[in-house]
Amino acid sequence: MPASNYVSAKTAKLAAVLGIKKTKQRRYEQLVQQHHADLYRYAYWLCKDPDIAKDIVQETYLRAWKNLDSLVDPNAAKAWLFTILRRENARRFERKQFNYDDEAEQDNLIDTTQLSAAQSYDNDKLREKMALLPMEFREPLLLQVLAGFSSDEIAQLLALNVNTVNTRLFRARNKLRSLLCSTLSQENGYE
Incomplete structure (x- = not known):
């Protein structure tokens, strides 16, 4: 194979890979935009702490990014993300036990002003x-x-x-x- 054909084939392959990455990033950004509020709200109700809820949502997004290729049906995205979130919430108890004081927890989810x-x-x-x-x-x-x-x-x-x-x-x-x-x-x- 001539060197010019090899270079153009390699360039085409690189362009295809970059195109796939951009498409994946676009899909991911759409998922985040569409479902962020629902994910956060659910995470907050599970843990009653805004900071922990944010962490759970971030872990959910990290796992979603890593496994985005396994999401075949875009209509199932919300259920898929919620499943990941529920599992992330369960994992936090495997990693560390948190000390909760229900009386001291303040509900910051709704702007009461x-x-x-x-x-x-x-x-x-x-x-x-x-x-x-x-x-x-x-x-x-x-x-x-x-x-x-x-x-x-x-x-x-x-x-x-x-x-x-x-x-x-x-x-x-x-x-x-x-x-x-x-x-x-x-x-x-x-x-």
Whole structure:
């Protein structure tokens, strides 16, 4: 093979590799832009700490970048990212046990300066009561309410039957309603 053909073949191969990298980077940037708010919101609900939530999301993005080629169906990207995030959250407990003081944790997710005092109070009560739900009920509810997943998608993410997910969502809502009603009764002096 003449030297000029070898150089042009090598140049073409290099251009193709660079084109693939640019395409991968574009796909990745689109994923981040489309799903960042949902991922952060879900991570925050899992750990109740804005800094840890940011770390979990960053670890999720790192793993997503490394494994972006395994994402074949772009429509499954959100579920794929949430699965990675759930696994990253589980890994943090494998690495290190954190000392949580629920009373000291402040909820910085919502800018309370923009909310009325009553709305801020209601949001705090809702978060407090949701935190009391068992994880088996809380997790599907958060995935539906915060991330907007359907029952089918939640079932796939949690490796559960759709009927199980629907039952857990129903029970989570009932338990949450009961907790909120008992709080309201206590606050109004009915108990």
